[in-house]
Amino acid sequence: MTAAASGDAHRPARAAGTPRYAPPVDLAELIADPDTRIVVCCGSGGVGKTTTSAALALAAAEAGRRVVVLTIDPARRLAQSLGLGELDNEPRRVDVPGVDGELHAMMLDMKRTFDDIVVAHSTPERAEVILANPFYQTLSSSFAGTQEYMAMEKLGQLRAADTWDLIVVDTPPSRSALDFLDAPNRMSRFLDGTMIRLLTAPARAGGRAGFKFASAGLLFFSRIISKVLGGQLLRDISAFVSALDTMFGGFRERATATYELLRRPGTWFVVVATPEPDALREASYFVDRLSAEGMPLAGLVLNRTHPPASTRLSATRAEVAAESVDDGDGAPAALVAGALRVHAERMTLAMREQRLADRFTSAHPEVGIRAVPAAAGDVHDLEGLRVMAEALTGPDDDTPTGVPRTRVLPARRG
Incomplete structure (x- = not known):
């Protein structure tokens, strides 16, 4: 296993000198390692995170592990490729003949996950009030950042259940790949925000004097904000926040716990990108963020490359x-x-893709790369996933042209 995928070091150390070529990524050993419990596939939208997640999960099941893959992709491509009619918020077993392990799959239902949290962490009476609140219904289904936060919540639930050997997460198709990491902090900032504190002041204040003080603050605040939101929406928000007040501590604690879970040994991030400037720029931002947060990076999957059938003829x-x-x-x-x-x-296309990959390696010489050729068509069944799984986990130099899987074209001599 490479330094980037070693269980002995949480993240690879930078080499003394800048390496000339990207190091390999041994994803086969990583997913077969019993110490690996969570693999998070991340990157910008449209780079193949869902297919990569499913292929890695399938390879792990074939290696004898009990795996669940959690997708946040609403396009339902994962269900189709796994031979399932549909996926929902509960893991479903996938029939994969001849494997030693088990493969389960699920698709995040953002609102149902939020509903389950409300029911689990409040009284039946309070839960009924919250679930019926119009502002909650908007927040739980379309509020910016809710999908990313609920993905973190579901990951925490799956890990706490300790039912699976390995959890593979396909992160949300956000505009920025950083949204998934930012979700817990954004939720905490929301709960600690001025608006929330004003709205929850009556519920938190003790005694008549405290209530009068809170009411005075709310009166001034509501005159301003109701002009923007409307009186009824403001009343809905105030009622929702007051009903949810006792749960705020739980939200914050779980957000912090799940964020810390991503930094512990046993969790690995796999950044997925295509050989395009925007996708690799986003991947570079994500690598920098993971490094700054001290989170473990396995490497970069350079997806949908176009290696030629022969490299002997320029x-x-x-x-x-x-x-x-x-x-x-x-x-x-x-x-x-x-x-x-x-x-x-x-x-010519392969040369362009290799130049882009080399530019990424120059900026991040310690990050291993696994180049995955583009499929002839969309991956829509288990056989297609197996082909991609082989590209992700096969021996580094076992390719039709003999070019290592770290590259699209052979390295130049001299």
Whole structure:
């Protein structure tokens, strides 16, 4: 196993000198290691986090582990690829013939998770009031940041149950990959905000004098805010916050506990990106954030790369050869020339992707890379997931061209 995926060190140390090439990532050993309990796949939207998460979970089940994969992706691609009609907020077992372990899958239901928290941490009477509150119904289904926070809540619940050997998390398709990490702190800031403190002042104040003081503050506050929100919405918010007041400490404690869980040994982050500037820029931000927070990074999955069928013929030589063949007559010559030009285009694309990967490695020389070729089409079944799982976990140098899986093209000599 590489330094980045070693159980002995929580995160890899920077080498004494800048390495010339990215180190490999041994995801096979990482997911088979019994000390690995949580793998979080993260990155910007549209880079293949859901498929990567499912493929790693399948590989872990084939390695004999009892795995659950939690997706936050509402597009239901995970259910389709696993052969399930649908997924919901409870783990469902996936029928995978011939594996030594077990594979379970679930899709976060943001509102149901919030409802379960309310019911579990309040009295039946108070829970009924909260669940019926119009502001709560909006907050639990569409409030900015709620999805990320509920993903953290569900992760904490799954880990506390201690039912699975490994939990694989597909993080929400947010605008920023950092939203998942920021969710607990944002929730704490929301609970400690001026608006919340004003709205909960009557419930928290003790005695008649305290209530009068709180009421005076609320009167001034409500005159201003009701012009913006409207009187009825303000009353709904005030009633919701007052009913939820006794649960605030629990929200904060669980947010802190889950955040700390992500920093403990046994948790690994896998950053997923495509060989595109925006995706790699987002991946770079995330790597920096993980480093700043002291969180364990396994490495970068460079997804949907386009390695050529052969690396022996450069794009320039292929173009020259195509022009030479064009001088010939008949369909065979045209076919050969066309194949040469396709190869030239593929080599040009691969060179661009390798330059982008090299730029990332220059900025983060300690971060291992696993390059995964693009599939011919969408992954929609278990067989497609197995192909991707092999690309993620296969031996580093076992590729059709012999190019290590850390790269799209061979390293230059000299």
